[in-house]
Amino acid sequence: MKKRSPSVEKTAETRKKIIVAALNEFNHLGYANSKIASIAVAAGLGKGTIYSYFETKEKLFEGVIDYLIEDTYHPIQSDELSPDVSVADFILQQMMPAIDNIESAGRANIARLILSEGKNFEHIRELYSQKIYQPGQVELQKLIRIAIERKELPPESNPEVLTLLILAPIWMGIVHNGILSPNHAQCMQSLFEINIRNIFKPAY
Structure with missing residues (x-):
């Protein structure tokens, strides 16, 4: 049988x-x-x-x-933006839940692993970049271009630079909370929201 x-x-x-x-x-x-x-x-x-x-x-x-990616993280998708929602509000709506569970889901530790070992294991760095880091950047750049077209951002805004600035509080939180000062952890959601409202200040 x-x-x-x-x-x-x-x-x-x-x-x-x-x-x-x-x-x-x-x-x-x-x-x-x-x-x-x-x-x-x-x-x-x-x-x-x-x-x-x-x-x-x-x-x-x-x-x-x-x-x-499938279980704990819904990557932001620019084509889900509706005309009646500002780009800033859309970014907050889409990214805040993922930031909220970044530590509990284990994604922050994986990011720290990439920071500490990615130089020695290029294949895992490339994997992380291709599947998580780069796709997020591409979608945020699309959203920034939409914000410029809608006049929610100044016309001279640089999508590549602003994308890095948008993501900066997340990476700073990962490094600060997990490596530099774990006993004085900062709320990544608060850092992220303050940053978004400052970047999109003309819209508020």
């Missing part, structure tokens, strides 16, 4: 179990020190099971990034 294949639900459940265990491992130990064997133990699975889902640690890290 042929051995029955696992159900789709069982396969998805096992995959998620692996990814959650890997996310915890990466967050606590970093990329270099994380081991497939330890992740397997944490997931309550055999090492071979991990490799049947993810061929390498790099592929597993990519699975973690995809999970974070």
Whole structure:
């Protein structure tokens, strides 16, 4: 008799179990020190099971990034902006919930991992940049151009520069709260909102 294949639900459940265990491992130990064997133990699975889902640690890290995007982070999409909502308000509406759970979902720790280990592991830096960092920049630049067309920003505004300024409080919060001064953490949402209202000051 042929051995029955696992159900789709069982396969998805096992995959998620692996990814959650890997996310915890990466967050606590970093990329270099994380081991497939330890992740397997944490997931309550055999090492071979991990490799049947993810061929390498790099592929597993990519699975973690995809999970974070799909499960805890809705990337901002410029085409969801409606004519009756200002660009500033749209950015706040779309990005504040994601900033609120950035620490609890593990995304802040993954960002700190990229800052600390991305230079030594270029593939994870490129992966993070391609899947999270660059797409967000592209959408924000589109929104800034719309804001310029609507006269919500001055005509001489530079979309590339303003995108970096919009994202700056998030990265400053990640560094300040997790590395430089964890005992005096700042509210990233407050930093982000103040910054947006200052950038779009002419509209308020």
